[in-house]
Amino acid sequence: MPDHFAPGSASHPPAVDRSPEADGWRPLPAVLNGHATHHGTRPALSFVDHGRDPEGTWQTLTFAEVDLRARALAAALEAGFPRGGRVAVLCPQSVEYAVAVLACLYAGMIAVPLFPPEDPRRTERLAAVLADADPVCLLSVGPQQALCQSLGGGRVPVWAVEETEPRLARDWSGHRAGPAEPAYLQYTSGSTGRPNGAVITHGNLVASTRQVVDGCGLSDGTPIASWLPLFHDMGLNIGVLAPMLAGAHVALMSPLAFIQRPRRWLRLLGVHRAHFSGGPNFAYDLCVQRIPDAAGLDLSSVRVLTNGAEPVRVDTLRRFTEAFAAAGLAPDAVKPSYGLAEATVLVACNRVGQSWTELALDGDALAAGAISILPDRDRAARVTTVAGCGRPVGQDVRVADPETGVERPPGSVGELWVRGPNVAAGYWQQPGPTAALFDRVLTTADGGEHGWLRTGDLGFLHDGEVFVLGRIKDAIIVHGANHAASDIEDTVRRAVPEAVPTAVAAFAVPGGDGEGDRLVVVVELVAGPQSAEDIGLRRRVRAAVAERHGVRPYDVLAVRRGSLPRTTSGKLRRGDCRDRYLADGRSPDGSTDSKESK
Missing domain, CATH: 3.30.300.30 (ANL, C-terminal domain)
Structure with missing residues (x-):
């Protein structure tokens, strides 16, 4: 167990939940191990490599192979380091990245999903996160070992994931994590100052991943595709956690391959017959700008393309939907959503078969903090059109006064506050910021309610749907x-x-x-x-x-x-x-x- 963390501000690790209520508890490794046992020959994890072949070369692991590799690496970690140590994952986008994260969960280590030290412009940020997390080991791939060793100053062991002997799998301890044990640190992508590592417990992980599965209609028969970076909260959940929990086949590609040729992503959706994928605003804009026509694309299988920007732009939704309708894209497939690292990943989303909601708001009223919906968009007034991010999934969302913590009345703009089993335990080794944002008291007409997360996002609720207007700090x-x-x-x-x-x-x-x-x-x-x-x-x-x-x-x-x-x-x-x-x-x-x- 870690020696530096407890939710809030204590200096001791949280106790593992051994209560009777936890007897039915199944952490993600136990679920994945069950998939390997019951349908191990089914494909689980693919990576499409465009580096060797511009058209893409597929590498695929079955559920049995993913489980075997994760258990083997977990056994090696258990033999070398005390349980609860932080293990930084510095692999490039690949099946090795997914195996590395899963192995940490199997071993009871705390994964730290990061990016490889390839870009000198990111070295300072990477070094700051490593200094904060203080990992016992760096996981990478053979060609990147030298870079990782240099980054760690030769003081931190560097292991190549693909070189782990599969025979070690038999030595895995069978560790079964409790809900309160930290699973990984999700570092937010803030700009300056000390890095913030949200502590995602195994309970948070399972709760949030089930929210994604339920909210996006996933099952073992719904293929998933993603180019999102695996060190990002949304990328990690779409690309590794949700597929492994649902028992679905996920096909990954690298972010660089997408940026170079956006058509590759859309082609992958068709070839893989993907049900689910996603990206931020710029990804959809880039597709429209760089793909002149939809010829040769088949998007008829796609039911959910989540857009998790802050906030989502209505014009982006419209342009993408119109541009690729000829490829069979359903008019309700692109779905605005809302989430943040401190809530593991997802807060609200539009469900399968539901189109996004648009509201035309009086811009003057909005500037004053009030919501006034315009029935006639042609009226002579400044209009702000906003897209709804759907309803909360397995959690509660309220609007609060950011200064007082008092719940705002309906029709008012305020700070979005969230409460649910997916809310992280706090920030790694940061009692001050943890106390300021987590487990806050929301003052309602019935008194004070504990357990709320301050998101730092401005927004409002309308007919139970969440609308995000932007970050408070950017107002x-x-x-x-x-x-x-x-x-x-x-x-x-x-x-x-x-x-x-x-x-x-x-x-x-x-x-x-x-x-x-x-x-x-x-x-x-x-x-x-x-x-x-x-x-x-x-x-x-x-x-x-x-x-x-x-x-x-x-x-x-x-x-x-x-x-x-x-x-x-x-x-x-x-x-x-x-x-x-x-x-x-x-x-x-x-x-x-x-x-x-x-």
Whole structure:
């Protein structure tokens, strides 16, 4: 067991649940072992390698083979390290990555899903997470061992997953984890400061994975496909945990293979006859931009394509659905959803057969924190159209005042709070942030309710459905009115087609005394920052934002392509943009020629 963690702030590990209620408890390894016993010859895990062949080479393991490899590596870990030690997984996207994570669960180790040390730009982030997790071992593959050894300074053992002898499987202890035992640390992709590792217990893992299975209609007969990185919460659940729990066959490909040729993902959905897959906004936008027609694609098997962006853009949903209708894509297949690492992965989603909900809101009322649905979208008012993320799955969601923790009345915007068996136990070795976010008290008309997670997301509930407006920290307050950064960014994208898709950042900087925030907009242009004056960037952005949101940007900057900072999951780091802007007074990337003259 770990020697540094307890939920909340204690310094001792949580006790394993040995109560009678836990007698029927089946951790994920026990479920997977059962699949191997009862239908071991069925395919379980495939990886389509586009590195060797642009068309893709398949590697497939059966349930018996996955179980055998996981037990063998688990036995090796048990022989080398005390139970509860952290084990960092640094494999590239592959079947080895999945086996490594599963082996940690089998052995009672705490997996730390990370990415391989291939990109120098991520080395600092990777080193910070490793320093925080303090792993006893690094798991990788043979070709990457040297890089991992260098990263660990030669002090941490590095093991190649594929070199583990299968015969070791017979030495596995048969460890059966209790619900309260930590299963893995899911590090959030925050921008600065100390990394936050959400402690996902075995109870959280099973509860959340069952929520995904139930919410997305999965079974052992529903194939799954994914390109999402396995170190990300959504990628890990779709690509490993949910398929292994449901007994479904999952086919993986690498994120790079998708980025290089988005058609590969859609082709995989057809070849694999996939029922379930997903991605963020940019993935659907990229498909529309880079795939000129749907010829040769077959998406008729797809029932759930989850979109877990914050927030989901309605235009993205519409464009993708329309673009690939000719390939047999069902009009209700693309489904907005909501989740976060601190809730393991999923909070709410649209069920199979249900189309997403769109609401046209009065933008002025929304800026004041109220929900006013417009019956006529053509009326002369600023309109904000939002997509619903479906109903909560196996948990409760409320809207609270972020300052007081008092539940907000219906029709009000506030912070989304979540309570359920999927909510993580806290942050690894961080009692302060754990106390601030986890096990909070929600004040209701009936008194105080314990066990709530503060999500940091603004939103509201309508007819039982969750609507997400954006992060509280990204809210821009000008002249007393609240504006979501994502809404302003969407307006700029529409007004400036010369911008790089998904590469617009809006953020607030302090104004003068009594002035409140000042709005700054940064745009990556396809033709480069030198083209900003030629296309009248400043004038167009200011006019569009003023018309739709009633506020004029204080500053509009053009920057070179690829310069906006992002998280490992591809989301913009607006906080980093703001910090860099304030630090140099020019642009987020520090260039001196990217600012359009006023």
